[in-house]
Amino acid sequence: MRNNHLFRVMKFGGSSFADEGRMRSVCQWVNRELAHRGPAHRIVCVVSAPTGLTEQYRDTLLGLNAATPDRLIDAGLPLADSIGAVLFAAALHASGLRATVLLGSQIGLRTDLNYTRARLLSVDVRRLADSFQTHDVIVIPGGQASAQETGETTWMGKNSSDLSAIALAAAFGCEEVEICSDVPGVYSCDPNLVADAHLLPTLSYRQAKTMSLCGAKVLHHRGVEYADEHGIRIVCRANHGDFGVGTVIDAHSPFIPAVIPDTRSRAFAGAHDERKRGAAALVQADVPHLSLEGADGDGKLVVTCGFFDSQRFLIEDLGLALKPDDARLLTIAMADGSVSHELVASHVLAGRTLAQHMRHCSQETGNSLLASSRAVPFDRRLAVWGQTEHERHV
Structure with a gap:
């Protein structure tokens, strides 16, 4: 694109912002990556809401009205991701980077009007690209889009930040997208249930999509499908420690046993x-x-x-x-x-x-996960109203 900028797209899960220390660590890593890649380097950071905040907003909405219309859910729940984006952009700015946020229709992701699970129809990143004239990092709230027909804010669904990042990577002509979360990649099973579940170093798009559709929690199935269609390699990283790569997803990797x-x-x-x-x-x-x-x-x-x-x-x-x-x-x-x-x-x-x-599955021991911070998370300090959390399906 213009000015010979070199673009890179990263997605950070909500656990990246569990407390100030975690957020500072992510900011330091982004700073190092920019310094290492050179002055032409620009980064799009797609972020999820701080852990638990979307659920708080959903519980609040459904507590007021158990039959809240999907249109209101689309208007309300993406605010949690906006808060995550604003907090992260402010932290990046404090670390010395030229960072800003684009929201809703500014992002350039256009969808239909299938509220709460809007389908992506087109991508136009001209506004986003123009913002790089004066910024090094643009922070985007994951899952947010706008209706192609009406321009109103839409939401591509729970955990659709992956889809946002992958679609933007394709639009910017990137060969890969980086997904940073509390685990460094995809495991042979849920490590919370199986202690000796091991990290899978590579996966095919087909297996990753199958696992996602069947309940694996790491990647969004529509995001994997979009990556397959556009040939975008998915690189899964940890969002802490050395930010090491755990799993790479592409077209050619063989199936690996998983439960x-x-x-x-x-x-x-x-x-x-x-x-x-x-x-x-x-x-x-x-x-x-x-x-x-x-x-x-x-x-x-x-x-x-x-x-x-x-x-x-x-x-x-x-x-x-x-x-x-x-x-x-x-x-x-x-x-x-x-x-x-x-x-x-x-x-x-x-x-x-x-x-x-x-x-x-083999009994190879996977990479151990770093202990999570004991600091009070943002989502508790940003609570709308104090509530007991319930499992909801919106």
Whole structure:
């Protein structure tokens, strides 16, 4: 692009801003990267909300009105990411960098009007590129966009910061995007459930998307899909310590055995025609799901990834004769590229996950995670109203 700038796009998860010390560490790393790359280097930093803040806003909205319209959710929840972006830009500025923030329609990501899960239609980074005339770093709140038809603020959904970063990297002609989070990459299983889960050094787009759709928490499935379509290599880093690279995702890496428990999945039983109608509605709403048929014809409709009130949508709004089931989805990815699914009762999911990991995955010890800071996190100090947190699916 103009002025021979060299662009780089990074995404920082909410844990990057858990306290002042973590934020200063990230600022120092960005400073070092700019100094190392030279004066023509420019960085787009896509950031998520401080950990827990989006959930606080969602709980506040749904506490006031359990049936809050999706349009209001799109207007409210992205404010948490805006706060993260403003805090990070202020910290970068204090560290000596020329940093600023672009919000909403200024970013150049254009979507449809599918509220709470808006679909990306086009990208125009001219405004963003112009801002680099006077700034070294532009901070972008992840997931925020604007409707191509009306210009109003839209939200591409929970954890869609990955998609924002990948789409901007493609628009700037970057070969790769860097995803920085509290873990340095993708593991063979959730390390919170399986102690000897190990880091996967490489993954294919296909496996990464499959794992994401089945409940892996590291990457957004639509972001991986976009990277595949545009040939953007995804480099996963830690957001602390030495910011080391853990997993690289590209087109050519082979499948690696992995076990993915989806603790946030929701299963529904019912007649075949009712489940088929539900699946069609979920496709229309762009909600990840699977239809699993049992050997005895006792099939289940499974909504994956969480962050969506599937019971309200399918049963209350659509009036489908479906019954919630206690089972959770467990997925096994094999080295030959095959993928199998099973439904496991929630109270035995952890034990079944461990058994499947022992059976299918090597016992190589992964990289140990750095201890998290004990400092009081921003999200507590920025609380809207004090509330007990509940699991919600918006």
